[in-house]
Amino acid sequence: MAQMNMIQALNSAMDIALGRDPSVVLLGEDIGYFGGVFRVTDGLQRKYGQHRVLDTPIAEGGIIGAAIGMGVNGLRPVAEIQFADYIYPAYDQIVSELARLRYRSAGAYSAPVTIRTPCGGGIRGGQTHSQSPEAIFAHVCGIKLVMPSNPYDAKGLLIAAIEDDDPVLFLEPKRLYNGPFDGDPAKPAVPWSTHPKGEVPEGHYTVPIGKAEIVRPGNDITIVSYGTMVHVAQAAAASLGLDAEVIDVRSFVPLDVDTLVASVKKTGRCLIAHEATRFGGFGAELLATIQERCFWELEAPIERVCGFDTPYPHAFEWEYFPGQARVATALARVMEVR
Amino acid sequence: MAQMNMIQALNSAMDIALGRDPSVVLLGEDIGYFGGVFRVTDGLQRKYGQHRVLDTPIAEGGIIGAAIGMGVNGLRPVAEIQFADYIYPAYDQIVSELARLRYRSAGAYSAPVTIRTPCGGGIRGGQTHSQSPEAIFAHVCGIKLVMPSNPYDAKGLLIAAIEDDDPVLFLEPKRLYNGPFDGDPAKPAVPWSTHPKGEVPEGHYTVPIGKAEIVRPGNDITIVSYGTMVHVAQAAAASLGLDAEVIDVRSFVPLDVDTLVASVKKTGRCLIAHEATRFGGFGAELLATIQERCFWELEAPIERVCGFDTPYPHAFEWEYFPGQARVATALARVMEVR
Amino acid sequence: MPRPSRLHVPRVPARPGEAPDFSYVSLSPAGAVARPDVNAAPADIENLSVELIRVLDDEHVAVGPWNPHLDVDVLQVALRHMVLTRVFDDRMLRTQRQGKISFYMKSTGEEAVAIAAAMALRPSDMLFPAYRQQGLQFVRGARLVDLMCQLLSNTRDMCKGRQLPVMYHSVPGRIFSISGNLATQFPQAVGWAMAAAIKGEDSVAATWIGEGSSAEADFHHALLFASVYKAPVILNVVNNQWAISTFQGYAGGEQRSFAARGPGYGMPGLRVDGNDFLAVYAATEWAAERARKGAGGSLIELVTYRASAHSTSDDPSRYRPKEDAERWPLGDPVERLKGHLIRLGEWSEEQHAALVGELDAQVVAAWQEATTYGTLTDGPRLDRDLMFEDVFKELPPHLVEQREALRRERS
Amino acid sequence: MPRPSRLHVPRVPARPGEAPDFSYVSLSPAGAVARPDVNAAPADIENLSVELIRVLDDEHVAVGPWNPHLDVDVLQVALRHMVLTRVFDDRMLRTQRQGKISFYMKSTGEEAVAIAAAMALRPSDMLFPAYRQQGLQFVRGARLVDLMCQLLSNTRDMCKGRQLPVMYHSVPGRIFSISGNLATQFPQAVGWAMAAAIKGEDSVAATWIGEGSSAEADFHHALLFASVYKAPVILNVVNNQWAISTFQGYAGGEQRSFAARGPGYGMPGLRVDGNDFLAVYAATEWAAERARKGAGGSLIELVTYRASAHSTSDDPSRYRPKEDAERWPLGDPVERLKGHLIRLGEWSEEQHAALVGELDAQVVAAWQEATTYGTLTDGPRLDRDLMFEDVFKELPPHLVEQREALRRERS
């Protein structure tokens, strides 16, 4: 076991994948010689060469188009989109092509492409470096979709994604790259070495895609969350002294419905928290799924705490961010209902 | 008043807009000389000339990019995307640019672009001529989003959209172009002239964006739907002899929450029906919104009847389509709960 | 008083009711264009994107440096493929008109484009077609019945009922799955070629796009990535003058040839008579050899004419003169290859008629067999459970649930 | 044994620790390139995309047919703008290092690109910049304080706190809102120009893109639409050799100049010394006149060098030699214009030092004022209700509700 932050864990996952399987290649903007703007691919081109770790033109659509062709020709491409906010130029290649190739060709062709991209706010990135686009991919059939909330899961899920024969979109909550973040920007930064999930095996292991994790068992209420908000939610529940069951969704597609439903059936209450804008966000699907299955057990309406339905504004980052106070207020409200 | 099908109603809306306001221009693939592959713009280039009704290259991203620039320079562009399935190459220009321009420039710049595009299945179009992408636009802040279910609304909403200073994405359920469709492909086609909403004023009028319509008042259950499914839902309810309140959402953004909530508070039951795939679909937002506000009045879980989470398959069109039987079964199930 | 518009709008040479006008097509005499070394620097061979590479002259004689000097039996095989394509297209159009299939797209008048290219390539080369290169399937040995079952979405449909007619593929034939979304195959072909290079193989990828579709972003991405990594790829633009109702001038063809985009990205661009089997063959051979030698990709514009409707949903008499196809200056590719073989003394009108009859009978027989596996409306049907498969490699829980729900609904 | 890769990977001339190497930059002597008529056919002036348009020679003398023959006072104004840009950039970098602003991007070494173009255009022409053309703001009369308030996201921020620093705009200056999404402005500028033409106006749109960003789809769409409709637009590619850590060879610059994309689409492409104020001015003037005459758009490649880091988040010593900037063969644009004025006897080192001092004092004074309106961390703050405005023209009910919720939370 080693201490790793999320950047190191992701780097280690790719290092292992490149080392084990000669068909794994990486491609993306600034990922090669430079090692990526967040340094997630640092050192990999030096180790595996320019023909397996490719710097690319700044053309997200071209990157994914080319990655699909590479995947069809027997490679396992891992493409980086520099920020999730810049994935839209590749939207057509992802949803019309990558996600549908196996289906439309009845399994004759498929492309095991993994797309990694940093998402989420909290780094003063303004409206074009802070987005959380999971919902617009979750609705698309044919692509798996995951987001880790800690280094251990990051490495295990990324190896699983690369080894998966289906395409996987892998969202990296960049606010967590260097340490867990409980939503309070005034507090000094905490490194991953202070967190149990900062203990990461050096070798190969996988975290299965499609399984949520109960990060804190509890009985009062179920908090369903993912990415950065997992940590915020835990802190908010703790601040109220609640015995909350906190679930890290981890995998949007496939979604681990059973874990969610079992928890809400037990607690009878549920709060959903995410950073993405509320309207039409993934929280709506979570809420709908739980309502459909736990209607009779619910003691209070399920609530959502989300980003406001505006772009992520540079000057109002911490008013926008659904921080501890907002989560705690909602938790208290849901708990109040008798 | 005149008898119009939806194609004629849309054509009339654009004719009126072009006639009243010299800044209105149309652009799109095959829309000019030819009048569009569905003939929605038939005759308009002849009437208003090649400089106001522009044939364009086949480049959806370029069309919307250019339309934004035109809008900034004082025009009111109405862009057609030939099929909603082909809107993805324009996704970046729509979500990163069109929807955010006013916000990011604090109102200094904006572009009143209307984007029209035929959506939905039921025409044997297979997976690339049948999609219903409303959810992936509803989640985006800064663009209004509407879908009419009849000629009267089509014309009034389209005029409202063109006159709106915000960008509007206007989805046209193509299965309804020529007549209402209750979901039974075996029945002979019915023309709009048999339907009260086929009566359309010849002149200028608007249907406000942001208002749902109760197309059939009732007390047993609220059916929330839009587009083609409005007609299917009505037929399904009738087949069961239910006194259902059927609501046509019409406007996704802004959403008329009050109408939905008032209805469900009254009926205590709710079924949501749409053609788009279920997972992360707009039905999830509808369900979530209603659950949050009507929790105490709900007598049964809200259910969703939607497209399956697969691409729209050519050979299984009518198994895929959420037809009357599927809606009726769900209605019966919701009604059964005591 | 508003000021008059100053916008330029591309000129469309002739509309219904007007006389066909092909004065805009710049031609070179057959044999006139030099054939450079396959390793030539792009900057030194820009003329290839302006002139028109042609081999067959008006007398059906093969002339000039691009003559590939093919054996007679190769030419006869080529003619057979071209006639089969045409016969197949004609029959399938009829089945659509009879309501047996939902949709069809013919390639009439542009058969040489696909057939010559496929014959000039190796079987190990990978093909990424658009929807109008059905000729590739015939060259790569597809069974007629298999293609028809796809058109019928029946129990033997290679696509398991999921795609519109004509959206074929072939794994043994190394033909990629056709997409309904225009142009997307272009950068995919480049990625495939990059992978071939990374793996140290000398296979080439070839891909086709309509001139109208070349307006899409994917076209640019393909050219750019091909140029940056010198990918072994052949990027074919099929300029058949029309994109549904839209004249090629609206795709940029008014100002410059499509071939000229190649040099803009530092890649050779070849403008080729697309109705001249020998010219297409020779140009493809040149580009493939260049690619295999590691000198990178090429862009080939095939100048041709879409003689039929865009698809069975289209009626071209609404937007272009009826007599256009006959007056197309580059003639008909089948007639020209046939004329060449006759001129060589290796073919006759009688043989030709017999060939048409033979192939037509094959098509009819295959159709009879294909329909026994079901049609959209009659006969055996695909298992509806298939609707849920191949979304993912394995069925995730939510699709199992949805499959069960449908089973219950239908039981 | 796996076969060795055959993929081509663009060569990067020099990495940290290696000697700078600019042998790849092909130069023309100042004055060597002919200046064609503004109505020249694109095919006749393709040489402009290969050669390098230069006016200022090594002795700082303006020579040749592209010399715009500007009055001395115009040159002095230009120098003032360029020095101001540099002084402003340097000061703002420092404020970022002190934690007063969250982010900054300098234009050091490429000031001529924006300033010469803006001066050559009319005030009625519309500008669609990328993020590194701050010079446009100075030419179009922006107040320093206003720019600084944007950088500070403070109570007078023109963007109301919504955008990252440097994402300015100006309505009176006719400068479009800068996007964080690369390249999107390119087709928008073309659409603006199309609208100008439709309205019968003779205004021109000019837009800028980095050479790295030219890989995006929007670049292609812009060239294509500009070509098809002959839109009165000037499409500028600022080739400053680097896109963050990525060398321009990865954007296609290894095989061909960026200017050469123009002719590929049937549009003139001009390759211009971007560090030569007079050359940039002259090329812009030529393209603007061409556009105003209705002859359509032009593509201009400005060959320059990004002398500073990409942004305050970047450290170029990780990926290129430290001495690169000094060894850049086209020199420094400020030094060159200054040298020209001195050579003309219209400027001196003393005057220059005084100008730098004067402008620096202006910048410092403006900064003092700007910070009184608040900074990201101190002083007055924007009303947080503003977060909900301008998503739509009017606040829809769900945003009213969210605004109220935030008010309650913060009360």
Ligand SMILES: Cc1ncc(C[n+]2csc(CCOP(=O)(O)OP(=O)(O)O)c2C)c(N)n1
């Ligand atoms: C992305 C996308 N946009 C639009 C369409 C609709 N469409 C189908 S074919 C076609 C015309 C294509 O013309 P061209 O590329 O010239 O090919 P051709 O039909 O002439 O072979 C159009 C606009 C589509 N299928 N995909």
Ligand SMILES: Cc1ncc(C[n+]2csc(CCOP(=O)(O)OP(=O)(O)O)c2C)c(N)n1
């Ligand atoms: C669509 C998109 N992709 C990626 C980025 C991240 N990014 C910001 S600047 C930059 C480099 C741009 O280089 P270039 O276009 O050469 O402009 P320069 O910085 O040299 O002026 C990148 C990759 C982005 N902002 N938008």
Ligand SMILES: [Mg+2]
């Ligand atoms: Mg065509």
Ligand SMILES: [Mg+2]
């Ligand atoms: Mg650059």
